[in-house]
Amino acid sequence: MTTDIQLIALLTGSALLLFPVLIFRKLRIPLIRTMLISFVRMSVQLAAIGLVLQFIFGQVNLFVTLGWMLIMLGAAVWTVTNRLNIRSGILLPVLLYALGAASLLVMPWIIIMVVKPAPMYSPVYLIPLYGMVLGNSMNSCALAVERFESNLSDNWKAYHTRIILGANQLEAVLPAYRRALQTSLMPQLLTIASVGIVSLPGMMTGQILGGASPLVAIKYQIMVMIAIFSGVTIGDYLAIRFYIRRRFDQYYLPLKVNKG
């Protein structure tokens, strides 16, 4: 088991934040307030989640586990919707379908074929794994839709030309679609290629701290990286695909999608 951290020790440790405070002061960067609020918020959120997870892990109940995963999905969709300048009425269903479908494809696959926990719905496995797949898909989806939208708006004349020359909807957006997927997946591939040498991923660190052998931790890590990349690609692909349907009318003419 991991050695517990005493509460008083945690408080002492937080004195490390003095250094950022000093640096911000010296350079007069107005970040101190934001930083303190962020850390308090993070601590409260984690404390609350800690209690919830303790409850869920204690239950080992299919419905409780699935219910929590749905809440995670909802939170991910909500986060991305707020981040982008696209009407939530358009974005919300798009992300719900895309992230939902990516989860449904990737999660059963790794749980049933690779991890095989007993029972299958064991929350100790499902929830952290899902968190990693979903968190990455969420960020990448936001990036992909954003890139797609900006590729389109930088090139309306190209789009317009394609449709008047007889392109169908997909053919007309294909260059923008392609570039958006490429730019959103590139950071993922760079991360994957640098894992191990530069950084030990969070999950591996956690398992090693938890007392697992590095060799076991590595196997989990490889699997998680595969699951994440696959989930991210499926999520990005579907998000743009669904977004296209709401971005244009039946004559392939653009609709208004921006907030406000």
Place this chain on the structure above:
Amino acid sequence: MPHQDSKSVFDISLQRLFYQDRTLLEGVYLQVTAGDKILINGKTGSGKTSLLHCLNLMNPLYEGEIRYHSKDIRQISPEHLRRQVMEVMQEPWLDGGSVLEVLQEPWSYRIHQQGRQEIYQTAGWRKRITELLEMMGLAEPILRASTSELSGGEKQRIAFVRVMQFDPQVMLLDEVSSALDQSTSEVIAQCLHQNWQNTIIAISHDPVWKNLWQHRWDISDQKVKT
């Protein structure tokens, strides 16, 4: 209401035509028969472009019905319609790369039409392209030029060749000569006058094009007179 006959390409009967929330035209009843060369005439903002763009569904904001070969255009898939009713824009957009690639690109939209994907690799296609280039006063070596090296007049003529290679039943021209010098404009007008049998509907203020038109649609006070 115009009567429909077999040579009729477009039967237009619109109660109203809008631009955003504004009514531009009312009571538009027009017929286009195969081979017609029609000039749309009217002041800026009178609705010329909006009317032209109804015909390839680039402006679906109208009340009424437009029939293309007696089929309501809203019942035709947009790509199908726009492959037969093709537009040349005022300022054409050509992708980066060579002229050859620009001329080939629209074929990639038609790959699901049987056999069409190979057409642009055949000698027949090359011959047709060379012919069209010559009609437009350009020579075959331009195919290897990069689009960024082209002058405005060359770009416009390439945009014409890009459309004409498909022999579209109808060409819609939206002020195509307004950014061109006199001699280029004349070349294009001559080419269309002598070699183009199919229908053309155009907006133009250019006097050198006047020989081309048999019909005029004059727009004033929200009405179209023929």
